[in-house]
Amino acid sequence: MILYVHIPFCHRICPYCSFYKHTPGNTDLRAFIAAITDEAQWQRQSLEQHKATLGTITSLYLGGGTPSMLSPRHLDLLFGGLNEAFDLSQTHITLEANPATFNHSKAKRFKELGVTRTSLGIQSFSPHVLQTLGREHSPQQARESVHILRDAGMEEINIDLMFSVPGQSEEDWQHSLDTAIGLEPDHISAYNLTYEEDTEFIQRLTHGEFRDDEATNAEYYSLADRSLSDAGFLHYETSNYAQPGKESQHNRSYWLGHDYLGLGPSAVSTIQGRRWQNLPDTARYIQNITSVGHAMADSETIDEEAYRIERIALLLRTREGVPVKYLQHSPAGSVQELLDNRLAEIDNHHLRLIHEGPMLVDPIAAKLI
Structure with missing residues (x-):
């Protein structure tokens, strides 16, 4: 089984992102962490009562939002609670990170807590493309973040990149690919921008300000495939490239249909043919965990x-x-x-x-x- 933990907090809301997220605002982060770890205990006990086999937690993925914006103290509390609920001693742990949210000491703490893989949401190495995407880091911070993680002893690093961004030229995209390759990460994800419901970008597309061009998408996709393949990356999934043996274990488990447990607001779980989603509301999530131990909302059966x-x-x-x-x-x-x-x-x-x-x-x- 694999485990996902959703941390919905971001310093700034990106205009293209449709995941459940928000600024911390007045959220009591200590109460939020306590809710995550309490849910972990409740779900473990519930699964045991229903004779579901937890087995080994092969992969833990902390996504968001921006998990790396949590303070070292909050990260300590989170990992401490998760380790009490599950045996993570042999677990491959991925943490999503924004380059603007950590320094050398914090990166070392990631490593000490057992994080084996960091996924950097860089998206672009061109300043004007980062501005369009609403990213808070600079190209220089992005480059430095990779070196910081390497210095901290991080075993695996992924760089997320995005193409077909409004105003992004072919030269911009090639520059981002070349820069990412030069940083020698273990994995690169190259995503085609998609216009999702309930985002600022879909509104600007609808109003004719942005254009989704299939020919450009295909051209930039081919450019990424050529550049990354020539650099020795294995194109093992539509949007994912890895050095041999460095494929995302967590994502492969999803694709293969393995059971997964999700913790946190809006997180989805699928176990023994039953799928459910937690409340996509952080305040109500904390309240439900405190009162009944879980925050499960929508549920369905995944038949054959x-x-x-x-x-x-x-x-x-x-x-x-x-x-x-x-x-x-x-x-x-x-x-x-x-x-x-x-x-x-x-x-x-x-x-x-x-x-x-x-x-x-x-x-x-x-x-x-």
Whole structure:
């Protein structure tokens, strides 16, 4: 089983982000940390009572929001509580971080607490692109953050980059790729900007101020693929590139359909075919944990068909592809059409996208479902 902890706090709200997040405001951070650790204890006991097998927690991912903005004291309390609830002695731990939120001493504390991988939300090394995205760090801070983590002994570093940002030129995108490669991270995620509901960016797109151009998306995607592949990174998922053996263990568990437990406001869990989401409201989350021990809200059953559909949508994005057993009920002729058009191949009982296929993964998945 894998574990996710959602820390919803950000110093500044990025205009493209649709995840549940907010500034700390008047939130009692000590009470919030206590709620997370209390929920961890409640969920562990609940799972044991329902005969669910916790097994080894193979991966813990702290996401957000900005987990790295928590103070060392709050991080100590958080990790202390999580270690009391679960055995994390053999767990691969990833912490999402903003380059503007930590220094040398704090990075060393990450390492001392057991963090083995830090994912840096850099997005760009061009000042005007960072400004468009509402990021609070500078290109220099971004570069320095990688060196700080290396000096602290961090085992693995990921850099998040984003392309097709309004006002971002091809030269801007190449500069970000080249700079990231030069910093020698273990992993690079190259995401196509998507316009999500309830964000400032979707409003500006709707009003015609921004434009989502498929040709530009494809061009920048291809540029990333060439640059990162030539630099020795393995393109193992549509948006993810890794040095050999440095793939994201946590994300691979999601793609493969492993059970996962989510803690914190808005966090999602899926265990033994049951999926639920916590309240997407930090104040109510803390209140519910204090009063009843959990904050579970929406719940659904993931039946065999729903599981099959998710495997197609997620595994089709991977280098290995989707096992053909999940395609037995796909529309007649849909698989053969992909093979005939050289968009996919069957290799070792998996349907794998090739050539232009990976750039069309979403519409292809829709046809196979």
